Amino acid sequence: MLxxxxxxxxxxxxxxxxxxxxxxxxxxGPVLRAQIGRWGYGWVGPETVQDLSQExxxxxxxSIHRHDPAKGAxxxxxxxxxxxxxxxxxxxxxxxxxxxxGRRPASLDESWSGQSSVPAPDSxxxxxxxxxxxxxxxxxxxxxxxxxxxxxxxxxVLDGRSGKEVAEAIGMSEPTVSRRLKKVRDALRVQVQEVLxxxxxxxxxxxxxxxxxxxxxxxxxxxxxxxxxxxxxxxxQEQFRRQTLSESSRKEPR
Amino acid sequence: xxxxxxxxxIFTFLAVLGAAILVVLIGVKVLKLIFWLLGRIxxxxxxxxxxxxxxxxxxxxxxxLIPLVLLNLLSGNFSRVHHYRRAVFQELKDASxxxxxxxxxxxxxxxxxxxxxxxxxxxxxxxxxxxxxSDLRRGERGVFEGYRVxxxxxxxxxxxxxxxxxxxxxxTHTLAAQGYPAVGRVxxxxxxxxxxxxxxQIVRESRALESAKRLGLVLEHGLGEHYxxxxxxxxxxxxxxxxxxxxxTAAGGEGLPTPQLRRGVALVSDLLLTLERYHQGGxxxxxxxxxxxxxxxxxxxxxxxxxxxxxxxxxxxxTHGTEYFRDPELVRMAMKGAKVNEVDGVRFDIxxxxxxxxxxxxxxxxAHGGLSRITKRCPxxxxxxxxxxMAELNGRYSSAREMLLDVHTVLAADDPFTLKPAxxxxxxGPLPQHLPQEPPPLxxxxxxxxxxxxxxxxxxxxxxxxxxxxxxxxxxxxxxRRGTGRQVVRLFVGSFAVLILMGAFFAFISERRQSSRSAxxxxxxxxxxxxxxxxxxxxxxxxxxxxxxxxxxPDDFGSVVTRVLQESGPREARAEAPRILFLDDFTxxxxxxxxxxxxxxxxxxxAAGFDTISDRVGDEDSEELDLLAGxxxxxxxxxxxxxxxxxxxxxxxxxxxxxxxxxxxGKADLVDCSIVVLGEDGLVSRLNGALGTQVRIGTLRTxxxxxxxxxxxxxxxx
Numbered sequence: 001m002l003x004x005x006x007x008x009x010x011x012x013x014x015x016x017x018x019x020x021x022x023x024x025x026x027x028x029g030p031v032l033r034a035q036i037g038r039w040g041y042g043w044v045g046p047e048t049v050q051d052l053s054q055e056x057x058x059x060x061x062x063s064i065h066r067h068d069p070a071k072g073a074x075x076x077x078x079x080x081x082x083x084x085x086x087x088x089x090x091x092x093x094x095x096x097x098x099x100x101x102g103r104r105p106a107s108l109d110e111s112w113s114g115q116s117s118v119p120a121p122d123s124x125x126x127x128x129x130x131x132x133x134x135x136x137x138x139x140x141x142x143x144x145x146x147x148x149x150x151x152x153x154x155x156x157v158l159d160g161r162s163g164k165e166v167a168e169a170i171g172m173s174e175p176t177v178s179r180r181l182k183k184v185r186d187a188l189r190v191q192v193q194e195v196l197x198x199x200x201x202x203x204x205x206x207x208x209x210x211x212x213x214x215x216x217x218x219x220x221x222x223x224x225x226x227x228x229x230x231x232x233x234x235x236x237q238e239q240f241r242r243q244t245l246s247e248s249s250r251k252e253p254r
Numbered sequence: 255x256x257x258x259x260x261x262x263x264i265f266t267f268l269a270v271l272g273a274a275i276l277v278v279l280i281g282v283k284v285l286k287l288i289f290w291l292l293g294r295i296x297x298x299x300x301x302x303x304x305x306x307x308x309x310x311x312x313x314x315x316x317x318x319l320i321p322l323v324l325l326n327l328l329s330g331n332f333s334r335v336h337h338y339r340r341a342v343f344q345e346l347k348d349a350s351x352x353x354x355x356x357x358x359x360x361x362x363x364x365x366x367x368x369x370x371x372x373x374x375x376x377x378x379x380x381x382x383x384x385x386x387x388s389d390l391r392r393g394e395r396g397v398f399e400g401y402r403v404x405x406x407x408x409x410x411x412x413x414x415x416x417x418x419x420x421x422x423x424x425x426t427h428t429l430a431a432q433g434y435p436a437v438g439r440v441x442x443x444x445x446x447x448x449x450x451x452x453x454x455q456i457v458r459e460s461r462a463l464e465s466a467k468r469l470g471l472v473l474e475h476g477l478g479e480h481y482x483x484x485x486x487x488x489x490x491x492x493x494x495x496x497x498x499x500x501x502x503t504a505a506g507g508e509g510l511p512t513p514q515l516r517r518g519v520a521l522v523s524d525l526l527l528t529l530e531r532y533h534q535g536g537x538x539x540x541x542x543x544x545x546x547x548x549x550x551x552x553x554x555x556x557x558x559x560x561x562x563x564x565x566x567x568x569x570x571x572x573t574h575g576t577e578y579f580r581d582p583e584l585v586r587m588a589m590k591g592a593k594v595n596e597v598d599g600v601r602f603d604i605x606x607x608x609x610x611x612x613x614x615x616x617x618x619x620x621a622h623g624g625l626s627r628i629t630k631r632c633p634x635x636x637x638x639x640x641x642x643x644m645a646e647l648n649g650r651y652s653s654a655r656e657m658l659l660d661v662h663t664v665l666a667a668d669d670p671f672t673l674k675p676a677x678x679x680x681x682x683g684p685l686p687q688h689l690p691q692e693p694p695p696l697x698x699x700x701x702x703x704x705x706x707x708x709x710x711x712x713x714x715x716x717x718x719x720x721x722x723x724x725x726x727x728x729x730x731x732x733x734x735r736r737g738t739g740r741q742v743v744r745l746f747v748g749s750f751a752v753l754i755l756m757g758a759f760f761a762f763i764s765e766r767r768q769s770s771r772s773a774x775x776x777x778x779x780x781x782x783x784x785x786x787x788x789x790x791x792x793x794x795x796x797x798x799x800x801x802x803x804x805x806x807x808p809d810d811f812g813s814v815v816t817r818v819l820q821e822s823g824p825r826e827a828r829a830e831a832p833r834i835l836f837l838d839d840f841t842x843x844x845x846x847x848x849x850x851x852x853x854x855x856x857x858x859x860x861a862a863g864f865d866t867i868s869d870r871v872g873d874e875d876s877e878e879l880d881l882l883a884g885x886x887x888x889x890x891x892x893x894x895x896x897x898x899x900x901x902x903x904x905x906x907x908x909x910x911x912x913x914x915x916x917x918x919x920g921k922a923d924l925v926d927c928s929i930v931v932l933g934e935d936g937l938v939s940r941l942n943g944a945l946g947t948q949v950r951i952g953t954l955r956t957x958x959x960x961x962x963x964x965x966x967x968x969x970x971x972x
Contacts, residue, residue, distance in 0.1 A: 018589035018590060018591070019586065019589065019590055021589070022585065022586050022589045026582060026586075135625075138625065139623075139625070142624070142625075142645075142646050143646045143647075146649070147642070147645050147646070147648075147649025147650075150645075150646075150649070151638075151641060151645075154641070158625075158627065159627075168674065168676075169634060169638075169674050169675050169676065170674075170675055170676055170681065171674070171675075171676030171681065171682070234625065235627075237622070238621065238622040238625070238626065238627060241621045241622055242621045242622075245621055
């Protein structure tokens with residue numbers, strides 16, 4: 001069963017809301033680019049990878065309402081299947097163009113919802129999808145909160161500075177730093193929950209937060225674990241983005 | 255002592271056990287190595303087989319295609335010949351890439367020396383990409399009137415070509431009369447008229463040119479038979495990306511040492527000073543990035559006006575810009591369909607500045623947007639400035655000056671590493687004692703000598719004009735060669751005197767010619783005034799581009815036009831406002847006063863109920879761009895000849911326009927306003943006349959209202 005948030009988001013996509021499309025692109029574009037780039041290594045260049053990842057998300061937007069929850073496919077599996085289909089189509093098209101004997105382009109059908117012919121996403125892809133969701137939540141919180149509040153969060157959590165150091169640097173008291181940090185942390189918990197609910201088809205996907213150390217309904221003792229987990233996720237996400245970029249700049253189509 | 259019933263001493267047992275473990279460990283390592291080597295060899299073989307098969311495939315394709323080329327060549331079907339020829343070249347290119355991999359890349363990969371070719375594969379294309387564009391051919395050297403092309407620069411992404419040129423004597427005088435004294439070398443950005451895809455780019459770039467001229471960023475622009483071009487001051491030097499890369503390579507992986515860091519931050523300070531001028535002049539640069547900053551000595555100059563947009567433009571926002579230096583929020587807003595004047599372009603430029611500062615500190619671009627971490631050596635306050643400038647839109651610096659004050663505080667600190675964010679003016683800290691100065695216009699600079707000892711708060715004063723450096727006498731001879739030195743001085747003094755005499759002679763000739771042209775021109779204007787208006791206009795002196803004695807457009811044109819439009823009454827016959835293409839090839843090439851006159855005319859057309867499409871405003875609507883580009887293409891960018899018919903034909907074919915108003919230079923240097931109207935019967939009416947603008951617009955309106963062809967034409971075009 002799709003959550004209300006997913007249904008609402010799907011509704012926005014169906015209504016061709018450009019902002020919903022951009023959110024999809026902004027959140028999952030880098031992951032898709034990396035995956036398609038890896039699959040198409042030596043065959044497609046960075047520009048084509050960019051195009052194909054856009055095509056994937058466009059296909060996702062157009063077909064997401066046809067998703068059948070009964071088949072139990074995860075959101076990540078769904079995205080991966082579409083990406084594979086889009087890339088396969090592109091390669092078929094190229095072969096057909098080149099040799100005149102390629103297969104016809106595959107049709108966009110409901111097979112995306114099934115699991116039989118679709119490869120299971122590997123752990124790297126799953127992790128990248130999860131990190132993308134968390135990053136999206138962080139960016140949303142950044143947009144919604146005061147610059148100083150978010151700066152306190154960045155310095156304390158992402159830079160690993162102590163409350164005292166942050167207070168001295170910005171010129172405020174330690175309790176104020178703690179209060180501002182709590183405000184952002186609480187907002188993040190809500191937002192992470194919301195983003196996960198929007199881009200998840202199964203309960204297992206929603207539970208990924210806890211598995212990765214992001215306790216969304218915590219007691220006070222969980223705060224530091226939440227902060228550490230979040231810092232690690234964002235650090236990995238930045239490394240992932242850099243790595244993807246350097247790989248894409250190296251790859252040239254054959 | 256024994257550990258077993260077999261009487262084996264414990265030490266022997268331990269030794270045997272240790273040896274066994276060692277053998278196992280080494281064995282595992284050796285096995286791993288063997289498998290690793292086998293893996294490499296297998297991969298090598300696989301790659302070789304795959305590339306050999308691909309090579310064969312490409313060669314077979316080529317052999318199949320070559321007869322098709324010959325066959326079509328014999329039958330005279332040259333379009334197909336062209337198509338098949340390109341396919342053959344592509345196949346051969348792919349085949350040669352296979353050969354390269356078979357003989358070089360794959361063996362090197364096997365030996366673990368892939369980095370050897372990786373560097374070549376990566377660096378060589380980059381160097382080739384950065385190579386200057388092709389020089390002008392011998393016959394083309396005079397295409398930019400008044401300039402002598404002496405070299406070329408690497409082209410940008412817009413398809414334009416960049417040339418380095420020197421203005422001739424007459425052009426130097428003309429520029430001086432327009433307020434640009436002592437112009438030395440210039441850069442000419444040129445778009446070919448024969449290249450269809452560059453037309454929308456031309457329209458886009460030409461929109462902000464007038465504002466850029468007022469800021470001294472553009473000296474002039476022109477439209478020739480083959481080229482549209484604009485002229486900018488030339489700044490010699492490398493771009494900031496190159497400079498930063500060099501600095502970081504020299505510094506190692508830890509980050510820049512303090513003096514280099516100071517130098518980099520001072521360059522960003524220059525960027526902010528320039529941006530402040532842009533923003534005060536109502537312009538949004540929209541493409542702030544290290545590649546667009548040229549470092550000349552200790553100063554940085556912002557170049558590339560390709561995306562410059564008026565901040566007040568009412569047109570739709572586009573996503574143009576460079577990823578990682580463009581705020582993702584801009585894309586979000588563009589996708590929502592926001593207008594340019596509904597967003598804060600200033601803050602988007604500030605985001606770009608923050609990204610530039612990040613790249614100076616880190617030596618790379620912010621791959622993670624505003625969340626990118628700074629890992630290299632950096633004062634905390636500077637770190638804060640980067641964060642603040644790349645923060646979410648509302649939390650960002652609101653102006654370039656606000657960011658500049660923070661940057662300048664860091665620059666002025668004795669030890670920037672002791673400075674805390676709380677000490678910055680934006681967080682309530684004291685203002686720096688010496689506020690940054692307005693950057694002087696580009697053409698007043700000469701390249702300063704690079705100074706390794708540039709320090710915070712002690713930046714070198716603006717250097718003297720470039721021209722002084724370029725025409726400076728040769729360095730004095732050494733004391734040991736005094737005789738030769740005297741000869742050089744004599745030669746120099748003699749040459750100088752000859753130059754002065756020649757300059758005086760040319761200036762005299764030039765003045766005579768201009769006076770003569772002005773007199774003829776004034777005579778013609780007087781005649782036209784009498785003919786069209788019976789002397790009602792109190793001034794009919796029109797400024798012509800290039801005439802230093804030019805005068806402003808008549809200032810009561812507007813009122814006459816308005817009156818005629820009002821007299822023609824409101825339109826009732828049509829549900830929609832008539833769509834008029836407003837093409838201005840005259841006033842936009844003249845002085846700002848003339849531009850204002852053209853703007854007035856445009857406003858009057860709009861006020862009278864016409865839906866005008868113009869390339870005068872910062873318009874980025876794709877449909878309108880297409881129409882403008884289409885019209886330009888149809889006219890062949892020509893003022894004379896068949897342009898009128900071509901424009902009419904374009905209107906007929908477009909199906910989306912009711913008419914066009916075209917202001918251009920007519921015969922004998924007079925400004926002409928030509929109007930083309932599509933009647934309901936599909937007939938085209940053509941009207942035009944020098945200085946007859948107001949009467950014709952009234953006629954135009956009546957013609958569209960009634961759907962009939964307006965009155966007789968007075969054709970000055972052909």
